[in-house]
Each structure stands twice: as C-alpha cells, then as structure tokens.
Amino acid sequence: MAETRAPQTNKLRVFQRKDIDNIPQLAALPASEREAMKVVSAVLPFRVNNYVLEELIDWNRVPDDPMYRLTFPHREMLSDDDYRLVEALVREDAPANVVQAAAREIQTRLNPHPAGQIELNVPVLDGHPARGIQHKYAETVLFFPTQGQTCHAYCTYCFRWPQFVGLDDLKFASKEAGDLVRYVEAHPSVTSVLLTGGDPLVMRTALLRRYIEPLLAVPQIASIRLGTKSMAYWPARFFDDNDADDLLRLFEDVVAAGKNLAFMAHYSHPRELSTPAAERAMQRILSTGATVRCQAPLIRHVNDDASVWETMWRRQVRLGAIPYYMFIERDTGARHYFEVPLVRAYEIFRDAYSRVSGLARTVRGPSMSALPGKVAIDGIPEILGRKVLALRFLQARDPSWVGRPFFARFDPRATWFDALRPAFDEPEFFFQPSLERMKRARRTTGASKHRLPMHDDVACA
16 A cells, blocks of 8 residues: 555435535536426436535536436426426425335336346245345346445436435345355356445445455455446545555455455546546555456437547556457436437447547447347448448357347437447347247246346446
C-alpha cells in the first residue's frame, strides 16, 4: 500500500427524493424542473451525493450536462400518461400508499428484470432457489450481498433499478457467504465470483471481508470481481473514508492469496475520470495488485458520441486501467429515453475504436446482454446483395455458441436484440431451439437441469 490515509476532509452526504428542495444547486432551476423530478422519482429511484453535485456536474450546462442527465430524473423518462397520473397525485398531496400503488403499476410495465434474470438465472441450492446468487455463464457466479444493495449515487439508466424501489419480491440479496461457498464448491466449472448489487463498496471493510475471505480458501476460484461505481461516484472511499486503509489491505490480501482481484469499474463519461480524487483512487487500487477493467452502456444524452468514448478509453489507459466493454442500454426502465439504435451504436463504437491505439482496443462491443448471452455487433457487411448485421456471442448460456458468427436483417430502427430477425429468410437464429428447450425444462422442473447459469458482468454494475 503506497500511502497512509490523510485526515478525513469530506464526508459523504446523500440526497434523495425527499431532499430535492434542499439541494442548493437546484435553487437556480425553474420550479417546474424540481416538480418534474419529484414526479419521476416517485416511480424511478433517485439518489445523488455531494461529490457528484460539486465535482462532476457542470451546473452552467444544466439541463444538458451529461452528468446531470446521468444522475437526475427527467420528465421524459415517463410516458405522458404515466407522468400525468403521478403528477396529479403528487400535486394533490395524495397519501404515500396511493402514490406507491400507482408507481408499482407503472414499474411492473417497465420490464424490471430483463434477460431471464429471475426465470433462468437463479440457481438451486439444497432444493430451493439460491437467494442472492445468479449463475448464467458456466465460469462466473454473481453474488449480491444484502448490505451492498444500494450505491453512493444512482445512474438514471441503471438496469438494476428494481433493487432500489422496494420491489422486494424482485430483489436479489443474500446475507449468507456460506451459501455462496457451498454453491461454488458444488459447481467445479465456476472459477470466478462477481460481487455486485447495488455496489459492494458501500459496505464497511469489516463486512466486505466477511464475504470475501471465505472465497480465498476455495482453490477453484481464480478471480474475484467487484462490480462498482464507487470509483466514479465516491472515490474518497479508497483514500479518505475512515476504513480506507483497511479496505486496501483487504485487496492486498486477495492478491496475496493468489487470486486475481478485478474491479469492474463503471465509468460512463470521461469527467468521472478527470478529478484529482478519481485519479488518486485509481492509483491506490492499482498499488494493491488489483486490476481495473472499465465498462459502461452507450446512453443517449450522456455518451452517444464517438469522441466521448475515445477520450474515455484514452484516459483509462493513461491511468493504468483496461477498457473492457461498451454495452447497449438494456430494455428496461426508462429505455425509451436512453436507447440508441443498434446501427448507430455500432457506428459510434467503430469510430471511437479506430481513433485509439492498440492498448485501448481491449474494449469489446457494442454488446447486448440479452436472454441467450452477450451478443456483439461485429459489423454491417453486404452479403448476397443484402446489408446485414454481423453478430457474435462473446458469452452464452451454452458455451458452444460462443464465437459463432450469425447474421440478422439490417434494421436501422432496432434498439435491442429482440427486435432483430434472421437474415437470408431463415426461420430462426441457430441457438433458439436449444434456448426454448432450456426454458421448457426450467418451467417443468422449477430447477435448472441444464446449466442455466446469470450475469453479464454488469454490476451497477
């Protein structure tokens, strides 16, 4: 560990829906803007902190500042009908249970758990669903520690938004590290565990250690991953919090145990990497022997510009991190507000990729974490006189699908995998019969006879 923690100078202060009128930076905005925030945040989660407010948002550019778009609710995130319904209740000062009931009805229509997260990804342990564990890909298990099911601030695009709005029946969480170890030991193919949430780095070090230390004694585990946005939203966690030094010692212990400790760091915009605090956090983490892999979705209003990604990847490499994934925004929540057509996503990725050196070309994408697996758009070739989308599995429910190219009809309006259809008049994509058999087996048995393992390495990840 390269340095000793300096005295704490800045404590975390969190602002939520009830605090909207008390956020000093919002005082200069029209009252209608604040009212819209209250309406939308009755349905979709809102949480921001003093670091984001003071260091990341350019208030001279609001409402068009990308970090403002990334962290604050906006009127357009709800349909006109849904907005008017909730607006009327808020203006009437309706009882909280009435507002919540209206919000619940809207939330259930927003595809709260896409890509089979409940139906196919929750495995079975001792004859029962393993709460807090997801297993989609053979090698990787996701674990959701109960105390890590929040974040230092929320991204408005987050596909894990149900975790934050009280949908307890849809919430993944576990208090039992022992269950995780028993599950991993029963599945020898598992070599990597990803702690996700929420954000596991909101936990105190002593608690996080209780989840991580038992994994160090499991020989088959080669890597432990931490899905986190804390490096962007609260970098002081790694050098200024009271237990910051203890946290870095934990990272050193993981590396000393012979495990690869990988941070799956969520950076959505170059500004998140540009502050002295962000650079210091990166340096401290890397000094422990951990690696940092950076990923984010392509988000309209925030980073739908090749120059933004070029700048971000260059800065990541300069700081010693590894550009890892550009994702396509998931088909959940306020997707209509954030989504970018797949063709446009590919063009942005290609343009940014062409401008950086080989050290930044570790990045993969644009990738959709869809029901069958991670599907990358590799190009838009013309075959037999037809323009098509060239696709490839980077990861899949069935490992035999990985790397196999396939083609979809060119559709400039499609924004998600489900909208694509096979090229060349084929009745279905090659993997669909096997996928249907997996789904039928799950419905029939209520358990996973096939390896119906989750995740898409996106924790806030």
